[in-house]
Amino acid sequence: MKNVLKYAAIAALCLSAVSLTGCKHEEYDTDQYAGAVALSAVAPNPVMRGGELRILGTNLENVSEVRFAGGITVTDFTVTKSGDHGELRVMVPVEGPEVGKVSIVTKDGTVLESFADLEFTEPIEVASFAPAEVLSGDVVTVKGEYLNNVQEVILGGVYITEFLSKDRHELKFVVPCNAVTGYIIVGDVNELVDPNTIPNQIYSATELVVGDPTVNEAAKATYKSGEVITVTGAHLDMIQKVDLVGAAEVEFSVAEDGKSLSFTLPASATDGAITLTSYAGKTFSAGEIETVTVADLAIKSLAEDGRYKAGCEVEITGADLDLVSKVDFVNASASFYRDGDKIIATLPAAAKDGSVTVTLDSGKQAYTPEIEVVKPVATGVDKTEAVAGKDQVVVSGTDLDLVTAVTIGDKVQSFIPCKFTLNSAEEMVVTIPSAAYTGVLTLTADSGYETVTDEIAVSYAEPVSIVFDQESYELGKRITLVGEHLLQIDAIYVKGKKVVEYQKREDTSMSFSLPEAIASPGVYRLELVLLDGTELTWAVPFTVTAPFTETTIWEGSQIINGWSGVTFGDDRFVWANLGLKEGDVIKIYFTAPEEGWWDLQLCNGHWGNLSIDELDGGNEIKQGAFPGGTQTFSFNVTEGIAQSLMEDVGWGGAFIINGDGNVEVTKISLIQFGASETLVWEGPSAHTGDYALNQELGGEDDWVNAGLYEGAEVRIYFTPDDWSDWSIQIFDGHWNGMGYVTPNGSQWNVENTPDAAKNHYVSFIAEGAAYTALTTKAWWGFAIILQGKNMVFDKIVYL
Structure with missing residues (x-):
């Protein structure tokens, strides 16, 4: 009679689990596993000699041998599960084991014994099988003992529970189409019907070799989606899937004789091979197809x-x-x-x-052949002079009904949007906005095609009139205006930053320095507050230019793909070391695909998303918003970006770019603006004492040889003994006093130049008398003569 062991019985056996580790009286461990080896149960019980015995327990990976009653020791076994819920499988020797306890020996020599005796039942024996090699549909004959007790045959994980015949000495079954090469395993339980019973399983001595289907490779042919394609061969029921280029795992059917399979060509399939894959994982080519195109x-x-x-x-x-x-x-x-x-x-x-x-x-x-779309064309305007915020201009032309946007101005100084009304496809009326400045009207269609009018000279009906003395100014240079009623201006702002330093304020002219926060080049407009509280923005822009230094943060070739973020630059402190500040510019060099989707996400060196004004507060450069090809993307460093990049979280790099689409990044750089210093004299000088030693520095021609220009800023670098008590007096190289360049007309000192302690220099503008004094040649003298209180002079430069 066959006995089987249910899992309920195993659970009961688990109550008798034996643990290797004890504990002292005062120490209690509520973890029953705690890293120790434990034997919980053995199954099946009774077991067949020559069959497989399962030992359940804990941390069985630390077992070195299994012992059966009768003095039989086995060291060849398999641990199928490790850890808390472990399982060990061992083949029971045919000869030797007796009824009794099963023991396991741990690697440290501890012996653990089963709670119950292991008993034995009639042994199923697989003596032989034939044929040794088969294909689907073939009949396999197994010879042995007690084969009448077999309820299942397993071939490479495929269960066979229906047999052609079965008696004590012989078993016959048909090889299923999904069978693969492997040992023939016979068991005394049908696990498909009774999955909770652990069977006795007996393995054949050798593997049954399952052959491959035959696939005929057809000549290349052309098909249209929806047509049926047939592949011929033999034993094609052994094919698990059909793959085409552009269409994976296509549904198919196999003829009853297994000599052909058919499938309908999906619309997504394109030119390429027909690939068949068998249940054994082997691939076969059935030829190539070419799909129809229009x-x-x-x-x-x-x-x-x-x-x-x-x-x-x-x-x-x-x-x-x-x-x-x-x-x-x-x-x-x-x-x-x-x-x-x-x-x-x-x-x-x-x-x-x-x-x-x-x-x-x-x-x-x-x-198709190329077509040319209709575009709007402006042919004339009713006037070429207009008052901003007041006048309208009538534009005539053809197909003006395609126009979706109108601007005035140019790209450099920024286009100013204009409202417009369409009278017909041949005429529109454009309102000149108060922010407009002299320029052409640009009419733009949704297609992006543009047409322009003649230039419209814009004037202003404002309480003040302003004209810049030049179109652009170098960063750090004063801005000079001429006009009317300029004393009606109470305050001037540039990008929200107030002008605080005026060199001249008259009703018809004015000069001032840009706010310190305006530290980068660009196109700016003056925001005015008048004495009566009126606020207005002067429409005509001015340009600020600046020399710059571009420092490479990283350079090379890195493909961004598969959303695998890449760190650029290992030094997470590089931004702080370079003095990153608001107004600097970060520039990304990259090449994006001309076609297809791509996306880049810009992050700080520890995966923090950046809020970039040029991306509307986002951080993505992607297809659609940007073209393909080799290009750059630059963005201004805001206070928030500077803080994000210089934040130290203890790990990370300089910059991270995440994304997809096979985008090649080749360089990341930092652009910092500001004129570079030109050295005129370099010390250090002798110590001045308390005005005890005159410092006659450099030669008479040094300024001219260094290229000093009128309007340059001259800086005198120095180091005092005490930053709370110092002063400097200045003379030209011929001992003519130049106190007029100092704040009080006499000298620089800690009271009138407190920023010197931070900057380590005092400065003045070389213009007018000062420029003449420095560049006049008298055939004797020095570059400059300085006196000071307890200090040394380090260098003299201009920029």
Whole structure:
């Protein structure tokens, strides 16, 4: 009689688990495992001699041998599960074991014994099988003993529970189509019906070899999606899946005789191999296919005038247009429908000149002849002079109904948007905004095509009148205005920063320095507050230029793909060491694919997202918003970005870029603005004492030789004994006093120049008398003469 052990019995046996580790009386460990080896149960019990015995317990990976009653020791076993819920499997020797306890020996020599005796039952024996090599549908005959007790046969994980015949000495079964090479395992329990019973399992001595199906490789042929493709061969029921280029795991059916399989060509499939994969994981080529694409494309406008104007319908003709799933004009996708064997598409407003592309689900594309879309054209204006915020300009032209935006000005000084009203396709009225400045009107269609008018000279009906003395100014140089009623100006702001240093304030002229916070070049506008509280922005912009230094943070070639973030630069302190500040610029050099989707996400060196003004507060550079190809992206460093990049969290790098789409990053750099210093004299000088030693520094021609220009800033670097008690007096190289360049007309000192302690220099502008004094040649003298209180002079420069 066959006995089986249920899991309920195993659970009961677990109550008798034996642990290796004890504990002292005063120490208690509530973890029953705690890293120790324990024997919980053995099953099946009774077990067949020559069969597989399972030992359940804890940390069984630390077992070195298994002992059976009768003095039999086995060291060849398999640990199938380790840790808290472990399992060890061992083959029971046919000869030797007796009824009795089963013991396991740990690697440290401790012996653990089962609670119950292990008993034995009738042994199923697999003596032989034939044939040794089979294919699906073949019959295998197994010879042995007690084969009438077999309830299942397992071949490489495939269960067989139906047999052609079965008696004590012989068992026959049919090889299923999903069988793979492996040992024949016979068991006394049908686990598909009774999964909770642990069977006795007996293994064959050798493996049953399962052969491969035969796949005939057909000649290359052309198919259209929806057509049926048939592959021939033998034993094709052994095929698990069919893969095509562009279509994985295609549904298929196999003929009853296994000599052919068929599938319907999916719309997404494209040219390439037919690949069959067997249940054994082997792949076979069934030949190549070529998929049909559309051909002989023609296109025409259905508009009455035959032109390709936004909104009109366009007819596309050709062969096999039923395969088309997408229609794209240059710069825009189109909606479409089918009219018999034709495609009717609506021309999008954003479409540009060029071929129309039709795309199939397979990814194949075809192209029509090129078309030229209708564009707006401005032919005239009713006036070329206008008052900002007051006047309107009538623009005449053709197809002006395509215009979706109007601006005045230029790209460098920024375009100013204008409101407009369309009277007809031939006429529109444009309102000149109060922020406008002299320039052309640019009319733009959704397609991006532009047309421009003659220049409109803009004047202003404002309480003040302002004219800049030049179009651009170097960073650090004063801004000079001329105009009318300038004393009505109470305050001037630039980008929200107040001007605090004026060199001149008169009703018809004014000079001032930019606020310190304006530290980078750009196009700026003056924000004015008048004495009566009126606030206005002067429309005419001015440009600030500056020399700059570009420092490479990282350079090389790095592909960004698969959303695997890349750290650029190992030094997380590089930003702080370079003196990163608001107004600096970070520049990313990269090459993006010309076609297809891509995306870059910019992060600090420890995965913090950056809030970038140029990306509307986001941090993504991606396809659609940016073109493909080799390019750069620059963004201004705000106070928040500077803090983020210089934050030290104890790990990370300089910069991280995450993204996808095979984008190549080649360089990351930091651009810092400001004129570089030109050295005129370098010390240190002798110590001055308390005005005890005159410092006659350099030669008479040093300023001219160094290229000093009028308007340059001269800096005198020094180190006093005490930053709370110092003063400096200045003379030109011929002992003529230059106290007029100092704040009080006599000297610099700690009271009138407190920033010197931070900057380590005092400075003045070399203009007018000061420039003349420094550059006049008298055939004797020095570059400059300085006196000071308890200090040394370090260097003299200009910028």
